[in-house]
């Protein structure tokens with residue numbers, strides 16, 4: 001039995017790679033590939049069971065509302081998530097029992113491990129900052145991965161009873177210390193020629209630890225997307241993070 005899969009954002013940087021990956025998978029069938037001018041009705045007409053959503057923060061909610069209302073499972077790579085958006089999505093899923101959504105801030109195994117290692121290190125260091133570096137066409141900043149990394153670090157620090165970091169800066173330009181994500185400074189670099197990179201910098205007396213990950217090609221996201229497609233159909237409700245489908 002093959003799973004009937006559609007991709008929305010099929011002409012984009014990651015979407016075009018996802019189309020090829022689904023086409024090459026023997027247990028999956030690509031039944032639709034939607035671009036900006038497509039009708040969402042194509043998904044139901046094609047009998048899609050799973051949609052891979054790789055578009056834009058301005059488009060993702062409409063697409064997910066349609067899919068969920070039609071009982072189509074979704075694997076979402078699009079970023080720009082806020083607590084309000086997640087709450088809305090959870091409401092749609094509650095009204096569609098049996099339907100599953102995976103939101104993965106990052107589909108690459110190295111990035112997922114970076115987040116896990118950072119979470120593990122968080123309670124041992126007084127200082128921590130996140131630097132993410134991406135191509136210069138990216139719509140959101142900081143990246144979904146960096147935001148999630150900072151949130152996980154902050155939660156680990158809180159659980160260990162560490163205080164919020166104090167910022168000694170009293171002089172300078174606004175923005176120079178990055179965005180504050182739950183007390184963790186996050187810096188976003190945008191540079192032509194890059195794809196997706198992240199450094200998590202930890203510091204304490206006499207030592208520092210840097211965890212760095214580099215995505216060099218969009219192919220690194222494909223095993224995670226395919227795993228998400230295969231697992232989301234067995235996992236009703238919202239799953240946040242690919243780590244939930246990995247044996248880490």
Ligand SMILES: NC(=O)C1=CN([C@@H]2O[C@H](COP(=O)(O)OP(=O)(O)OC[C@H]3O[C@@H](n4cnc5c(N)ncnc54)[C@H](O)[C@@H]3O)[C@@H](O)[C@H]2O)C=CC1
Nearest residue numbers: 009011012013014035036055059077078079104105106107
């Ligand atoms: N979770 C992950 O591992 C990854 C997530 N991403 C995220 O995926 C999203 C897309 O990234 P890129 O491919 O680099 O962007 P892109 O701009 O190259 O591709 C997005 C595509 O979606 C299309 N699109 C926009 N609105 C649409 C709609 N309503 N219906 C159908 N198509 C629509 C655009 O025309 C474009 O072709 C971003 O949010 C990015 O952050 C990107 C790489 C990895």
Ligand SMILES: O=C(O)C1=N[C@H](C(=O)O)C[C@H](O)C1
Nearest residue numbers: 079105106138143144145196
């Ligand atoms: O826009 C991208 O390219 C990427 N977006 C995701 C993010 O915001 O974290 C994942 C990866 O960094 C590539």
